[in-house]
Amino acid sequence: MTSADETQQRPAGDPAGPALDRFYTVIPAGGVGTRLWPLSRASAPKFLHDLTGSGTTLIRSTYERLAPLTGEKVMVVTGDPHRDAVCxxxxELDEADLVLEPSPKDSAAAIGLAAAILHRRDPEIIMGSFAADQVIAPVEAFQSAAREAVVTAATGRIVTIGISPTHPSTGFGYIRRGxxxxxxxxxxxxQVVEFVEKPGEExxxxxxxxxxYLWNAGMFVAPVGLLLQHLAAAQPELHAGVVEIAxxxxxxxxxxxxxxxxxxLPKTAIDYAVAEPAADAGDVAVIPGHFTWDDVGDFAAIARLNPAKEQDAMTVLGExxxxxxxxxxxxxVSDTRRVVALIGVEDIVVVDTEDALLVTTTDHAQSVKQAVEALREKGDSDVL
Amino acid sequence: MTSADETQQRPAGDPAGPALDRFYTVIPAGGVGTRLWPLSRASAPKFLHDLTGSGTTLIRSTYERLAPLTGEKVMVVTGDPHRDAVCxxxxELDEADLVLEPSPKDSAAAIGLAAAILHRRDPEIIMGSFAADQVIAPVEAFQSAAREAVVTAATGRIVTIGISPTHPSTGFGYIRRGxxxxxxxxxxxxQVVEFVEKPGEExxxxxxxxxxYLWNAGMFVAPVGLLLQHLAAAQPELHAGVVEIAxxxxxxxxxxxxxxxxxxLPKTAIDYAVAEPAADAGDVAVIPGHFTWDDVGDFAAIARLNPAKEQDAMTVLGExxxxxxxxxxxxxVSDTRRVVALIGVEDIVVVDTEDALLVTTTDHAQSVKQAVEALREKGDSDVL
Known part of the structure; x- marks a missing residue:
């Protein structure tokens, strides 16, 4: 996206304009996505794949989803081995906007460092953190919520985007709004009253x-100064470290x-290091997001996100x-040129890569993680 | 097998000795084994694979099964493209004993030509025809039946080996004995009264x-002169052709x-061209074989022939x-070095080769043939 495109998206006299001018997107791109092995693996994690048949990788989709709001003001925090793939x-990414982690350190270090770097550039920046591996539709509904989040953040709040729940999921944490x-x-x-952990069914x-209650999708938008202030209070050591690097x-x-x-640096999640203490202090707001949101946790999600076009037809991913x-x-899911023939197999998951093949069912998609652990123990790490 | 081994198998004064001295094995090695795609294919048909985990290919096992009776007197009839693989x-195979078909012509031409060539070498030869792709156990029971067949053939008969049926199979033709x-x-x-086609269940x-009644396993042993005499009567054109080549x-x-x-040359089966007319003429005998016999028609047969060693364990073929x-x-069945991970799939058949992958179930093993036909129509012949 060029700034010409950006201008087209913003009508003259847009009241959100001044807030959006301060907006900077941070994309944490971490996590291997073990349940998506052998497609996703240490050398080619989830966010580097096209898991929706859209023709673009998850990280590219994330970038393009934010571009109309943020232009090229995007910072990516990822593992050192993924530098070339991310570039x-x-x-469009500027070298100064690519933060390479020497080792995985959970979200507080990644987002805290991004905030500290941006704060040194301009303490007025409002950063939005959006993970690289989420699938969201419709994009317009997301952008509308993100825009409200930026405007709200400009009033001096940490703002999360919560997903309007469609069913009583026990797989997500919740945000209680006031x-x-x-x-x-x-x-x-x-106002956010509190964040709550994954609940039981009742x-x-x-x-x-x-x-x-809204689902906690881990998306938030905050003035970098306010974010660092809460980080300093809750995690002084971590705060000192990221400021030193910045x-x-x-x-x-x-x-x-x-x-x-x-x-x-301490390993901890941004939820504990910033969001929850900030909510207790009354500093957190929420914007409800009326869009579907999926972090493509396993192959069942891929089957769900890519419904077959005809009855008795397979969902096929792979150019x-x-x-x-x-x-x-x-x-x-095919990563090769091999012919794959399937006869009489239902709800099957076949993932075909050059050096590893997975055959399971959508019902067993969650068990892929154990398989990866078992392979590691067996000494088959070359394919992990 | 060396002739020293051969001698060990034949006690001095063995009454079968003179007949066995006339014995020559013919191994027709044809047929792609389409139901075993993608393991078996035009360039690497069934008989060139180890389908039993024994460490030897089916054609090698066939050769070794007959060696104690026949020594190195073995002729192979196969497709021209398989010359190198068969050698x-x-x-041990002599070049004069390798008959390469320029094109597939069904069994009457293959066996008729072998008979004609052997007849010119020595009209007293008793040939036994045993397909290259059968799995037989115990080998001793087969050898005992074959030995009786050779002795009986020496009395001037075409002799078939029939398998003692263990269940009312509708998948085999039957031999009625008198x-x-x-x-x-x-x-x-x-005596053989008649050959009958695959019956209904009742x-x-x-x-x-x-x-x-015995199952017709397509194995027979005959003096070459008598075989050619029946071929000349039933298929004069075919007979003239193979004699001209010989x-x-x-x-x-x-x-x-x-x-x-x-x-x-006409395309027809040896059953129609020789066995059935000879039976009508009262020239056919049968030896019951008390062994298991499988032509490994599909992957269900492979699962059956290679039971998993533990409960909840897969049968795995592939070095x-x-x-x-x-x-x-x-x-x-793995023909690659790739890691294959299977989670929560039952009665599954996975065949992994460099350029093609099959995923089906033992219940659908018969449908592989249609898949191969469909792939041919789609233009995927490179993997067939």
């Missing part, structure tokens, strides 16, 4: 009935400081795929 | 009840005559196989 996916905030340009902004049903960022000391400080199926249903 | 499997023949050295030799049950065999004209005559399975049963 190939996001050629009173409407009456923010100009963000009519759906509400509790989930109660949540749904009240209408006050001070060296873009200088010749960057590499040396990163390698010295990063390994000792080069050559699939023949007869009396079969399920999903084939 | 690699049977290094009176005992009282051949010295072949106590179980009986008829098959009746056959089993009478005790007079006359040029081993001369500089061999290639020229083969290429000129072979293409116009290089790297298979992980969890809550799964069935068979994996």
């Amino acid at each position: 190939a996916q996001l050629p 009173q409407a905030l009456g923010v100009e340009g963000a009519p759906s902004a509400h 509790t989930a049903r109660e949540y749904l009935d009240t209408g006050d 001070e060296a960022w873009g200088t010749e000391r960057q590499q040396e400081v990163m390698e010295r400080v990063w390994p000792d 080069k795929a050559r699939v023949y199926s007869d009396q079969s249903s399920g999903v084939v | 690699a499997q049977l290094p 009176q005992a023949l009282g051949v010295e050295g072949a106590p179980s030799a009986h 008829t098959a049950r009746e056959y089993l009840d009478t005790g007079d 006359e040029a065999w081993g001369t500089e004209r061999q290639q020229e005559v083969m290429e000129r005559v072979w293409p116009d 290089k196989a790297r298979v992980y399975s969890d809550q799964s049963s069935g068979v994996v």
